[in-house]
Ligand code: HEC
């Protein structure tokens with residue numbers, strides 16, 4: 001009997017210690033998922049992969065970007081901050097080539113933003129290999145981005161003055177804080193996994209693997 005009580009005590013203490021160490025002031029993903037659903041985020045974003053949009057009609061029916069690989073694409077501190085103060089990323093309205101981004105994305109309070117970011121960071125894609133791309137301003141990447149390929153024709157990027165580039169793609173200004181460098185490379189080299197339907201051209205076959213890595217490192221260093 002005593003032994004049983006002792007064991008029970010040890011177990012209880014163990015659980016209590018576990019509970020304390022598991023919650024150092026961070027939200028948990030389940031609470032984040034509840035906040036995601038409760039705030040209507042799922043009306044415009046889907047969070048389970050693989051990609052569901054298979055035709056242009058499917059893509060046009062989407063009200064917001066897919067988030068099923070958000071944990072591989074974004075950097076957690078950026079995500080938590082952006083959810084509280086969502087400044088436009090695409091200069092044009094989602095799925096439009098003519099209208100400006102209205103800049104009316106819903107925002108979350110600090111607590112919900114932390115919980116939702118925690119949840120979104122659990123949504124990862126296993127095609128994204130970690131530790132391949134180191135952000136770096138490099139001449140080869142710069143050549144690909146601004147001359148060899150038309151990247152800059154569709155994407156805004158930082159320059160000495162402020163920024164330049166086209167507006168049809170998402171802005172890449174601030175990519176060093178927003179995007180995971182390894183995701184950029186995975187996105188360029190295995191585009192169809194993430195975007196079966198897309199406006200951006202596929203560069204596999206046009207760019208060598210080395211060039212893709214160089215341009216990924218270059219984009220990943222954009223301030
Ligand atoms: C009415 C539709 C709508 C709702 C509701 C909505 N979003 Fe969005 N979301 C969008 C659109 C459109 C964009 C693209 C914004 C841009 O490019 O500036 C976006 C962008 C995002 C992004 C960046 C994705 C990327 O690939 O660039 C995240 C993260 C995000 N939303 C999370 C949320 C969360 C969390 C909620 C709930 C609080 C939410 N959204 C509610 C439409 C919506």
Ligand code: HEC
Pocket residue numbers: 089144145149150151152153154155168169170184187195197198199200201203215216219
């Ligand atoms: C014809 C226009 C066009 C060209 C050229 C282009 N892109 Fe894109 N890019 C887009 C669009 C549009 C998207 C958004 C996804 C989609 O609809 O395909 C995108 C998405 C991206 C993203 C993800 C950004 C995000 O926040 O989701 C990166 C990174 C990127 N492009 C890098 C490049 C690089 C590097 C090149 C050159 C090798 C390039 N792009 C060339 C139009 C273009």
